[in-house]
Amino acid sequence: MRTLRARTTGLVVLVTGLTLAAGALLLVLALQSRLTASNDRVDRTHLRELAAAASAGRLPDPITDVGPEGVAQVVAADGTVLAASANVTNAGPIADARPGAEPEVHSVVAPDDDETERYRLWATTSDGPDGRPVTVYVGTSEEAVTEAGRTVAAALLVGVPVATALLGVATWLILGRALRRIDAIRDEVDSITGSELHRRVPESGVDDEVGRLATTMNRMLGRLEEADTRQRAFVADASHDLQSPLAAQRAELEVVLADPAGPGTAGLARDLLAGTAQMERLVQDLLYLAADDDGAPPPPLLPLDLDDLVLEEVARLRPATGVRLDTTRVSAAPVRGDRAELRRLVRNLLENGARHAATTVTVHTRVEGDQVLLDVRDDGSGVDPADADRVFDRFHRGDPARARSARDGAGGTGLGLAIARTVARRHGGDLVLLPDGPGAHFALHLPVCG
Incomplete structure (x- = not known):
């Protein structure tokens, strides 16, 4: 060979x-x-x-x-x-x-x-x-x-082959030493299975190409392990979110079947509809992220008023939340975008703020230069500094003990902020968390229309 x-x-x-x-x-x-x-x-x-x-x-x-x-x-x-x-x-x-x-x-x-x-x-x-x-x-x-x-040629006739042979031997030995390290990396990577992503390839501590290869492989394995951990956590969370409404629906259906003539038929229909809506929202969010991962092209961007979407979503959320939604600083915010996607973004931000606020969520829209800014600030406990860099990660959940309800939707599974940032970037903008508490302060930047 x-x-x-x-x-x-x-x-x-x-x-x-x-x-x-x-x-x-x-x-x-x-x-x-x-x-x-x-x-x-x-x-x-x-x-x-x-x-x-x-x-x-x-x-x-x-x-x-x-x-x-x-x-x-x-x-x-x-x-x-x-x-x-x-x-x-x-x-x-x-x-x-x-x-x-x-x-x-x-x-x-x-x-x-x-x-x-x-x-x-x-x-x-x-x-x-x-x-x-x-x-x-x-x-x-x-x-x-x-x-x-002739004398010089005779000397070179001996010296050139000897020098070439010595160089060949030296090259063979040096390459052998270097390739043994690569073989060790290959053997280790080849033996790592999907359940052993915590393992790492051996590092010699030598700062050369092979040493940097080992470092890069370990970083890749670290990312794979982290992605696998997030995915496993997500599967567990998604399973829980799907299992809870399914279990409730099954229990209600069993009650009705036990007493078909009972008075709870109308209430059962309402509960089944709410649970179905919750599951549908979760599935839609998963499909949206999957389509973005597959490189789906951005939607057609049409002129619209972001402030109108904000006010519509505030009006929708007010009856369902116990916190005050302050829109006194909402002003004109013309952008170009897809209405459905931007509505999803605004809804996720507002629901996230309402979920963590103590009493109030403040919403502020404005135009600064060539940017439209949307600030959503709550007066809750804020984001743990340890989670600040991961708050937009998919499947991330900063507080596993928080309660879930029908309004939790994608936010309850750690998808809401990930989807919001994805939408922002598909529209040429970005969504960031500003460390200027108290509370959490999310700032959206989008190009201004016109």
């Missing part, structure tokens, strides 16, 4: 080997080029010195200072060798060039004692002591440069 470790190591070895091989080739070529250029500078200098000596009639014989790999010769126009280096003393002219005053270079094969060598030979023409032209040759064996290149 091909593993990430093997593929990565193979890729590193391949890329490194090719890079080092190309670098070695360039190094050998650069070395040979530098050596050739250096020899050329020395030979051209020696060439000018010999030409000057020939003109002055001071030619040394034999010619020295040419080095063990060099050659030098001064030849008259008739082919007579006037001076030569020791390795070509008994040889004739080593070349048959006809250079001008400017030096030119040739590649020639010439004697070297008892052997022959290929030389990179510089040639120039100069005046002899008698005024007749002479040809001056100075060169260096090309074999010297080639041999130096």
